[in-house]
Amino acid sequence: MSTNNIHGFIYEKDANDIAVVTMNMDGSVNAMNAQYRKAMSETVDKLYSEVSLRGVVFTSAKTTFFAGGDLKEMLSVRAGEEEQQFQQIQLIKHDLRRLEQMKVPVVAAINGAALGGGFEICLACNHRIMLNHPKVVIGFPEVTLGLLPGAGGVVRSVHMLGMEKSLPHLLEGLSLGPKAAIEAGYVDTLVDDADGLIEAAKTWIKSHSDDWQQPWDKKHHTIPGGDIWHPKIISMLAIAPAALFKKTRGLLPAPERILSLVGDTLAVDFDTALRIEARALAYLITTPQAKNIITSMFIQMNAIRRDASRPKNIGPNVVQxxxxxxxxxxxxxxxxxxxxxxxxxxxxxxxxxxxxxxxxxxxxxxxxxxxxxxxxxxxxxxxxxxxxxxxxxxxxxxxxxxxxxxxxxxxxxxxxxxxxxxxxxxxxxxxxxxxxxxxxxxxxxxxxxxxxxxxxxxxxxxxxxxxxxxxxxxxxxxxxxxxxxxxxxxxxxxxxxxxxxGFFTSRVFGTFMDEGARLLMDGLDPVLIESLAKQVGMPVGPLAVQDEVSQELSKKAAATHREMGVFCSLGDNSANVKVSERLIKEYSRGGRYHGGGYYNYAEDGSKAIWPKLYSLYHKPEVEISYQDIKDRILFRQVIESLKCLQEGVLRSVADGNIGSLLGIGAPKWTGGYIQFVNTYGLDNFIKRCDELVSLYGERFVAPKIVVEKAAQHQYFD
The missing domain is CATH 3.40.50.720 (NAD(P)-binding Rossmann-like Domain)
Incomplete structure (x- = not known):
């Protein structure tokens, strides 16, 4: 058996002329970075140079088969660098295309998690054998990070499964265990014994010397379920954008690009679709939404999971x-x-x-x-x-x-x-x-x-x-x-x-409800307030949230704080408390579980704005731009988050971003309330705060910490 190390790819060719490529790159996981690009390119070159070759097996020396793209590397790509990124993606796709078009079968022996780019390598193999173990999963999580599978994942999924079956995997970022992977049609065979995985791959190669080509490289290949001209596909494509917009509210470009790319894949040839896919990923990498989500939900989340906020030099504890x-x-x-x-x-x-x-x-x-x-x-x-x-x-x-x-x-x-x-x-x-x-x-x-x-x-x-x-x-x-x-x-x-x-989460969340009450007191239609809050990306509007929290609780909390002599940044001037106390005192409107608050609630679970709100607060003559309303709702929470960081309530930027996303319901596209400022631009943020101050009051003054960071040309990290 001959063995070579090609930049972390261990290349072994056995006596039966089957090459086993074991990925063992630098670091704890295999990732689609510069080392990978060099290793894969030279490995494919070597495979093509072999005089006698019966087949190829790709596997991993690590517990994870392949972790996907190098997200830190992607964060370094800036707007205006899309063309360079496109060319780099094309080189990756070129090697995978060469791999799947070899004159011998190529098998992926999936011994660990293969997500994102790792699973795209598997799809570029002619056959996929997966270890039957709960920790072994496959899938495309890219959409959850503001990206799309750009190394052939979208195009191959559509050609393999068809539009209807592939869309949920691409749009929802699902991870599939062994059984689900087989049922979906992504994986061909399961093996129960890890030691037998390579041998199973070699056995398949030996028995498929004449029938191993990818479906899309065979003559007369058709996409399962039909192409762009199929009546059912036409109907699905007609209604899909509206259904998708209902979920994303137009705030996340990745799902929209995926849907568009799926449509393109149904309409053009395979290789043209691959180029369109590369363009789409090159664009998404530079968007602020992707940078925000990757920064918070990957970089900062991993830091928290690695105990960045835990005291050092103290042993682990287990509560029995x-x-x-x-x-x-x-x-x-x-x-x-x-x-x-x-x-x-x-x-x-x-x-x-x-x-x-x-x-x-x-x-x-x-x-x-x-x-x-x-x-x-x-x-x-x-x-x-x-x-x-x-x-x-x-x-x-x-x-x-x-x-x-x-x-x-x-x-x-x-x-x-x-x-x-x-x-x-x-x-x-x-x-x-x-x-x-x-x-x-x-x-x-x-x-x-x-x-x-x-x-x-x-x-x-x-x-x-x-x-x-x-x-x-x-x-x-x-x-x-x-x-x-x-x-x-x-x-x-x-x-x-x-x-x-109020700590961090309750304190910031309170500004959301307070600004909703202020907008109501300004005379705006309550339905408009709720609608524009959701357009910003909040799960529900501030009035509905207040009803769930209950006006009664807000009133009692305010009374407790007065007795204690402590106040949050709202002081005793909370519009939310004033409205709550009025609704309770004059109309017995204490919240959803107290007979109703801003809303009336029906037995079937539906709700509608309490009509009396219009006579109490609505002023039809008041005009505030939609952008101002949305910025008031968002900026109040961002400013309060920055104050918490400035005052030392927050110990880290990561805690602030993850806390706002998972605890407060901050719009995902922001990457968290502090990360939002980074891609909005600190100078732009200060300028917008000044505009809001001139129109709506001192609560929109940019915190000192932003001004200091901007002066030093720094970001929040």
Whole structure:
């Protein structure tokens, strides 16, 4: 057997004249970077130079088959460099095209995750054999990063599966396990034994010396389901843009380009479609949307997952037994999240029946999982046994961590923590699930403030991926490390912030609801306010959000803050609080679950703006440009995020971006509220803030931190 190392591609040719190319590039994963481009080009040249060759197998020496494109490299590409990028993509595609048109069969032996560019390599092989293991997945996540599969992924998918079957994989960024990959038609064979993967590939090569060409390179090939002229395809293409716009609101160019490219692929020959695909990716790489999403959801998210916000030099911690004080909506959600992660839970409430009711939530969620085939009855029983309902503090003895999840009342929170501390002793870490109350103030009223920290869950706990950890002034590094490890243990994403009224997420989210109330008080049609908020990319409008939060809660929180003598940046001048207090006092409109607020709610779940709002606030003569309305909604939140960074509430830019995306619902295209400023341009941002100040008030003054960064020609990173 002859062996060569071609820039990290291990090239071995056996006695049967089958070449095995094992990708083992520098770094922890194989990626489509400069090293890859050189390695693949020279490898294909060598394959073509072979005098006797029976077939080729591509596999990986790493646990991941191939990680895809080099996103850091893509971030360096600027607007105006599209042509250079196009030429580089074309070179990559040229090598893959040569690979699939060899005079011998080429097989992908997929031994690990093959996503994005990695899966495009697989599709350029004539046959795909996949290890049957849960960690081995294939797919195209590019759209989730503002990109598209540009090394042939879109074109080959359409020619392999047809438009109807390929679109969901391309537009939704789905990852497929072995069984799903076979069912989709992307993979041909599964192998259960990793050691037998290469041999299975060689066996296939030996038995397919006459029938191995790609479908699109055979005569009389037709695209499954029909081409551009098929009546069904014509109908699908007619309605697809509207359906897509309903999802993206025109804010994300990648899905639109993918849909357009699919249409082009149906209309032109294979190689022309490949060139169009390369042009499309070259364009998307330079868009601010892609740069924003890649920066936050890849670079910064990976930093957070690698524990960038966790204290160093403190060993890992595992919570074996968790105590929860309060079995209401939040407490029961936390109990469910912990139990499915394998943690024993004591769910304590004032009465045993209240605690039992809280446990029923987990049973309900597990029953849903059984109905969907996601778990068995035995698994359900095992998880339920993890939760012990209780009305006694004595049952909390032995807990590694205790989370307080009672109502948002300072006196009540300090009371239950103090009572629990008396029983469990001094070594237990306590966390409060408050969404706004300062951790330092809670800790000052109980023993051992260094062992008190905030762990802010979002509702509904089972669906929301983010948890905001809040350090009080005296929270110790050890306490933070335990809280951080617990959040990861229950498979949530942690951000770490410093203490402040409202912390980061609630404080910024409050400006969203407040600006909605200000726009209403300015006289704008409430339907217009909601519509333009969604056009910015917010999941729902500020008035609908306030109804969900409830005017009653806003009123009570404001009253609590006045009693405590603490205020967020809104001070006691919150338009949202003023409107809420008026609606409650004069019309008993306390929110969705209090009979209605800004909206009326029907039994069928539908809602409509409460008509009385028009006589109370609407002024038809008021005219504000749509762009001003959208900027007011967006800039309020961005400015507040920058203030949190400036004041040290945010410990990092990454925490701010990930927190705003996963916790607040910041529009995905922004990449998070701080990243948005980078691609908007700091000078442009300051100029726009000045314009908004002149029209609408001092709340739009650009924070000092932006002015300083702009003066130094720096960005937020």
């Amino acid at each position: 037994k968790l105590g929860i004080l309060g079995a209401g909506m939040m407490g029961q959600g936390i109990a469910y999240a912990a139990a499915i992660a394998g943690i024993d839970v004591v769910l304590k409430d004032v009465t045993k029946s209240a605690a039992e009711k809280g446990k029923q939530y987990t049973q309900k969620m597990l029953d849903k999982g059984i109905s969907k085939g996601q778990l068995t009855a035995q698994q359900k029983d095992d998880i339920l046994q993890k939760i012990k309902p209780s009305d006694s503090y004595q049952d909390l003895i032995g807990c590694d961590l205790i989370i307080e999840a009672v109502f948002e009342d300072l006196a009540l929170k300090t009371k239950v923590i103090a009572q629990a501390q008396e029983v469990v002793g001094e070594k237990v870490i306590f966390a409060t699930n408050t969404s706004t109350l300062p951790i330092t103030q809670i800790a000052s009223s109980v023993l051992l403030p260094e062992r008190i920290i905030g762990i802010h869950f979002f509702s509904p706990v089972d669906k929301m991926p983010l948890i905001e950890i809040i350090c009080g002034e005296r929270s110790s590094e050890q306490t933070l490390a335990i809280a951080f490890d617990f959040v990861k243990q229950i498979k949530k994403t942690p951000i770490v912030v410093n203490d402040s009224l």
